[in-house]
Amino acid sequence: MAAYASSLVFDDIPPDVVEKAKLCLMDTLGCCIFGSTLPFVKVLTNMVLAEGGSDAAAILGTSHRTSASQAALVNGTAAHAFQLDEVHAGATLHPGSVVVPAVLALAHGARLSGRAFLTAMVAGYEVGIRIGLATDGGMFRRGYHNQGTTGALAAAAAAARALGLGPGATAQAFGIAASQSAGLMAVQEGANAKAFHSGRAAQSGVYAALLAGEGFTGVDDVLDVEYGGFFSTLADGYKPERLTRDLGHEWETRKVGYKLSPASNGSITAMDTLRRIMDSNGVKTGDIEHVTAHVSTNTLHHCGWDFDPRAAKGVLAAQMNLRYGLAAMALDGCATPAQYTEARIKDPKIAEFLAKINVRVCDEFDRDGALRLASRIEVRSRGGATYVDQTLYRKGSVEDPVSTAQLEDKFLALTHAVLSRSAASMGIEQIRTWDALPRVPGSGSIWGRQR
């Protein structure tokens, strides 16, 4: 893996993968900029600013610059802060929120061209996603959040490529990053620390590459070692053969999906289905007597738990929860950031609607692993009618993709509070031609804070 990451060059990357990487870059930058406006990301930003530091890299969405490791920490956290960052479903990894902040942090110091930037990004995506695929759910089962564990290695691969490290130093960077691989899934019910996993992983990758480049050693075979290694310690079962199968031929970067709603993937298919039923059949919120969501066991555990709006677990808990998502969709007809605020969660109408929701396991979705995010929704109306519909693949997934225009609209919406319309449009244009840039504008606050 280290040899692959360190030897990848731009001309190896198929043109469609380059275009995909640019879309991933745009999506991640949008998430970073939106994330920077959230109160808990501001707490982190203030802590980092109090620490002081060089002006190596921009804190996106602000006019501040700070050191490489601290910019990676904040931007990584911001990117994952509102559950809108792109995701590789098979690897259960959001590569953008760990890889992009790491490369961006080093771009100015390493004087990266647009092509070198995209090459480092793809190295991080391919390595990180393949490590995620090799864990085969085994980290999730043990209680780990891939974002903080696999994420550190993805960031290290990208950072090592950005610095131009050779295969030996890249292997040491993997070892140093694995020594920092951390992140407990208990955060999923509402901790700010969930997004911090991405930030800390991006920072771990930056540290790892900077140190390995100067001869600091980690473990040079950290993925394979039998005692105290990355897979052997962190994963409950793993498939190392997935690491190198078709490496350099089959590009996992192609299979990254995008999110249009700030909710967990398992919730989105259910919410979209409910909306379709209501729209197609003219069902009003008040008509609904009962909703049953049929989902996979995985989705039930991940998102189907009872949601108590009074428990003050915060916005993240609502974002992760299928029941809340259905209630918000039934009442508001959409799932935008406005549905995920403390005030909206506390509305008594939400609590009232939550009482009408059941979640059940659907064997069919369990049998076909590819359907683990699928949802079938059954709505019973007061008039006695029953409506059933289902969504097998999430909107934005590889199976049901969104268009470039939709992603650009998402970028404009996410950056609206920070950037003027013309600056945001200029940003989109710059990303479209990123591979032509002689130097990445990573050192300035990208397109500057304007509102």
Next chain:
Amino acid sequence: MAAYASSLVFDDIPPDVVEKAKLCLMDTLGCCIFGSTLPFVKVLTNMVLAEGGSDAAAILGTSHRTSASQAALVNGTAAHAFQLDEVHAGATLHPGSVVVPAVLALAHGARLSGRAFLTAMVAGYEVGIRIGLATDGGMFRRGYHNQGTTGALAAAAAAARALGLGPGATAQAFGIAASQSAGLMAVQEGANAKAFHSGRAAQSGVYAALLAGEGFTGVDDVLDVEYGGFFSTLADGYKPERLTRDLGHEWETRKVGYKLSPASNGSITAMDTLRRIMDSNGVKTGDIEHVTAHVSTNTLHHCGWDFDPRAAKGVLAAQMNLRYGLAAMALDGCATPAQYTEARIKDPKIAEFLAKINVRVCDEFDRDGALRLASRIEVRSRGGATYVDQTLYRKGSVEDPVSTAQLEDKFLALTHAVLSRSAASMGIEQIRTWDALPRVPGSGSIWGRQR
């Protein structure tokens, strides 16, 4: 645990525990200062200096100051860098190298008195050691290095107390720290990343307390939560009842032992025994035909592996290895930093002596868990004589303690390359009266670099 850490006050701490904490402080500062002279710690220091930052805290052993989180990162790494830092054998935790750097990082900003400093230290020691005891070897079995996992929580407890956080925020700090708990045991065969575990843990604790103090959330019951929690995810078996048993009455800080030799604990008993046999019986190195070390299974796995001086695994591998330690002791009659250099390891006489060493499991030491560091040494001389002796408890352990004078000599030896004799003596005097300081001198480079 959070309630305990946040409510501990100086007057609660028995006088002998205060005295013990001062010795631990002296020992840790000595290790930090010596560690700062090692090449790989200098690599880390240079990386941190390139990052820039405020002058909140000293990088010990240098004339540099940097931000709180970065000072914790470097000082924590330096403290654990040469395997000389104090250790609680039951918890397999070196509390000093994570706790002291975290408190030192915040001391200036929080305007800590000597008493407040020692109180924060003891809060970190008691919490960290008890978490280590509760894991009951379960993290080691899974492949984790307690220093990076339990260490992050110990540092968080100390940092939260230093900042005066309440019980709620302290619990959140534990959650944020647990999200960063990391460190793989594969580093034990020679990676610089091993010491980095202490540095990253100290930094994690500082981050956790700074963020929790401003309302950033972790998981408020991270030790207990069944899925994705600290124990449930990281430990292969654990005893949560050990956390609170006799908390506030029985002071685990008392049971911290000190190290006089820069080698793994399991090696030290064997090396001391070999030396005693040679001294008592007038056995010269050239007389020795064969050495057999009888040790526990734990020591065999941890330190008894075959050592190849040509494998270029570096100094740390030699420090961790029982066979190397015996060879060095047989040839040099002592185990000081001079025995642990690249040049000494490559001496052909070392390779020659290694061929004379066997390591075997001793059932007796396995049966009594308290004897897992014990060693029985059997020396067969060329003349046909056989000598047997054993050491049940490591010199410096609670069972066979070293004197304050010996610890002061260790401090003088460790700081010799950096401090003048008079500055080092002044340092010892200041630590003796640390509880009388109205303000801890944490902001200046303690006693300044002078050589």
